[in-house]
Amino acid sequence: MPTSGDGPVRTMAWVVEHPGPIASAPLGRVERTVPEPGPGELQIEVAACGVCRTDLHLAEGDLAPRRPGCTPGHQVVGRVVRRGPGVQGFSPGDRVGVAWLAGTCGRCRYCLAGRENLCPASRYTGWDLHGGYAGYTVADARFAYRLPEGPPDEELAPLLCAGIIGYRALERAELPPGGRLGIYGFGASAHLTAQLALARGATVHVLTRAEGARRLALELGAASAGDAYGAPPEPLDAAILFAPVGDLVPVALSALDRGGTLAVAGIHLTDIPGLDYQRHLFQERTLRSVTANTREDGRAYLAEAALHRPAVHVQRYGMDRADRALADLAADRVTGVAVLVAD
Known part of the structure; x- marks a missing residue:
């Protein structure tokens, strides 16, 4: 004391x-x-x-x-x-x-x-x-x-933070039950969010530039792990961008299936290049930001994490x-x- x-x-x-x-x-x-x-x-x-x-x-x-x-x-x-x-x-x-x-x-x-x-x-x-x-x-x-x-x-x-913000980002991405989730970047928040999505029954595809992060993603149960600028093996129902790289916004939007949502989880992002409406947003694709969290997010995530016990x-x-x-x-x-x- x-x-x-x-x-x-x-x-x-x-x-x-x-x-x-x-x-x-x-x-x-x-x-x-x-x-x-x-x-x-x-x-x-x-x-x-x-x-x-x-x-x-x-x-x-x-x-x-x-x-x-x-x-x-x-x-x-x-x-x-x-x-x-x-x-x-x-x-x-x-x-x-x-x-x-x-x-x-x-x-x-x-x-x-x-x-x-x-x-x-x-x-x-x-x-x-x-x-x-x-x-x-x-x-x-x-x-x-x-x-x-x-x-x-x-x-x-x-x-x-990594867990709570990832929880809010996953909620904002509106992943349907059993859906296909793309995660761009695989650091602190992403590796916890992937486990949360897997515990909920999702199929997770990770796209990141770091080879070590790709290995970790597969160890945690991701269905695939590829380069950040590559394409996932199947269309995505939802995606979360954790990497603070604006160039990845059109890449992730292009990977979405019809009606899919991309949630951008970071507080800072480099400039987003121009979007092509027909290719990136048409067919009711949605682009969303994530801003901080509520205390209810925190309580809900900590309770869920206590049940599925993520490997940190x-x-x-x-x-x-x-x-x-x-x-x-x-x-x-x-x-x-x-x-x-x-x-």
Whole structure:
């Protein structure tokens, strides 16, 4: 517990100092005071934090920083240390998860309609608020998830973004029961989403440039695994684009059967080239984006994951190697998901 009779307790944290290419070392490790929980907040000692491509986008400046010196990380597993005033439902020692969605207004028409992911006042862990690349963090208790005691920290962490966002993307893709799903890109979120779709009875075809990712896809039960710009062996009822590559949008749309839907799962995407209406969209093909998630998405996915128990393929890094983890992610040296574990 972070207490001391000699003054404020200090902890180490990574911050985005100067957004830029990962080779320019945009992350720096600093010492700062352990954050105190405010009203409605939990103070959490971080045990593990998943490394997301969104963290890379923030570090490299693809996402404009919303606060200077922000600590990335929004797939946080830890233990409650202290509760701020007014917190209910959590106690010190509880195992909790902190995900991307950190807060909403609760009053706008989107929140009132159950679409809080579209709240104009929404805030995000590791972008608006300091995240989990640190020894301690604080979070709004209303947006924290209670986690089971069994699975290892590093296997739970990726479920809190990679899993939840993949769940929402699969819902947005409207895959029919027993349908044919194409997955473009096969990193952290995709390898969990593929297992979710397979557990629901889908046929999954993976299209990705990395040979190691193709092997993993087949090991997990995909019916095929080919090059990202290739064609799947059969028309697709639905597809999800996880790779942040706009050039793949027309490729994926061309692979859809009549009435199929392509959901784009990333928060950042390079420019999409021109689409040919007859070839890419006609016959009621649909192109959709995915924006964050709701807490109901999180609860629903974690409950479903507890039933089908996905195999989480983890590359572990010490918390002192967050810069290396992001560099490996940028260079496609991560198969599955990178996770930082407490020093």
